Amino acid sequence: MGFQWLKLQSKDPRLEGMEDLSGTEVPLHYIFKQATHAIHLVVFYERSGNYLWHGPLRLKLHMDRAFVPFQKLHFGRYSGAYDKMELLTLSIDGLIVQVPKKPSKFLEERTHSRFVECRYKEARSFFQLYPDDTSPEAMEFRTKAKALLHLSALTLNNLGVQFWLSSGTCLGWYRQCNIIPYSKDLDLGVFIQNYKPDIIPAFQRAGLPLKHKFGKLEDSLELSFQGGEDEVKLDIFFFYEEDDHMWNGGTQAKSGKKFKYLFPKFTLCWTEFLELKVHVPCETLHYIEANYGKDWKVPVKVWDWKNSPPNVQPNGIWPINEWEEVIQLY
Numbered sequence: 001m002g003f004q005w006l007k008l009q010s011k012d013p014r015l016e017g018m019e020d021l022s023g024t025e026v027p028l029h030y031i032f033k034q035a036t037h038a039i040h041l042v043v044f045y046e047r048s049g050n051y052l053w054h055g056p057l058r059l060k061l062h063m064d065r066a067f068v069p070f071q072k073l074h075f076g077r078y079s080g081a082y083d084k085m086e087l088l089t090l091s092i093d094g095l096i097v098q099v100p101k102k103p104s105k106f107l108e109e110r111t112h113s114r115f116v117e118c119r120y121k122e123a124r125s126f127f128q129l130y131p132d133d134t135s136p137e138a139m140e141f142r143t144k145a146k147a148l149l150h151l152s153a154l155t156l157n158n159l160g161v162q163f164w165l166s167s168g169t170c171l172g173w174y175r176q177c178n179i180i181p182y183s184k185d186l187d188l189g190v191f192i193q194n195y196k197p198d199i200i201p202a203f204q205r206a207g208l209p210l211k212h213k214f215g216k217l218e219d220s221l222e223l224s225f226q227g228g229e230d231e232v233k234l235d236i237f238f239f240y241e242e243d244d245h246m247w248n249g250g251t252q253a254k255s256g257k258k259f260k261y262l263f264p265k266f267t268l269c270w271t272e273f274l275e276l277k278v279h280v281p282c283e284t285l286h287y288i289e290a291n292y293g294k295d296w297k298v299p300v301k302v303w304d305w306k307n308s309p310p311n312v313q314p315n316g317i318w319p320i321n322e323w324e325e326v327i328q329l330y
Helices: 103-110 120-129 136-159 167-176 199-205 284-292 320-326
Strands: 004-011 025-034 037-042 045-047 051-054 080-083 087-092 095-100 185-191 210-216 219-225 233-241 246-251 257-263 268-272 277-281 312-317 327-329
Touching: 080 103, 080 268, 095 103, 120 167, 136 185, 136 199, 167 185, 167 277, 167 284, 199 210, 199 219, 210 246, 210 320, 219 246, 257 284, 277 284, 320 327
Parallel strands: 185 233
Antiparallel strands: 004 025, 025 037, 045 051, 051 080, 087 095, 210 219, 210 327, 219 233, 233 246, 246 257, 257 312, 268 277
């Protein structure tokens, strides 16, 4: 008797863009069963961000849930993203198979491979309510912001510094699958334990001089880089973890006032944004609501970083004798 088999398929995310509603489906998982043995085949696809992706193991209503013990199929339960890998061809018991050249790297990636897709359907609905800005100025800003994101990712990845889309950049990804054209900057988050002294010189070598440095390693660190007056500014906010929340700091240069932005604890997932594999908070909605409130779906073009965010609170004032260290403007 041969194998019984089950195929799970879903919409091809490579075609699921803002304009494409084709609904073309591709196979995601195959499960082969013979007697008490099962083979689970997870299908990987190459995505435009130059990485590999697999879809989630999701049974449809009509499928036999007793076909195999699905709760034991841990690999591929959620969508995942991996770096492209080199494969080795081996012979095992006379069978020719391929395995990752660096199996330990592949297995390590698996532990933090979870992937979340951009919400294209919701983004289309958003643009029906709020038509997109397609002015030359908006298009130029988005082009520059995309180039800056790619350069920033390359710089931080080369240093081994994990980062994620934060603040307005994260909101743009979640709400409209794009850069918000009036946001004026690019926002990234980094856990403070991942800070490296090489960050500033690495960005300077990449053509992005330091514009300002606020705070210090143990409190409210924030870095901003900008290639020129007409270029998009990059803000890197460093996040600190407490027992029941996370936070990043802000500093008002003229007064030395400190601010703290509180977030519920979050983990990181991969996504694809502007043809790039990047991290976002897995608990994106909670993250967005903390920073922008329940009305985050409504565009707000006038935003005061000291007062507008619902999660901001005063955090004291820097002592004047520390200003030279904690308020650096260039």
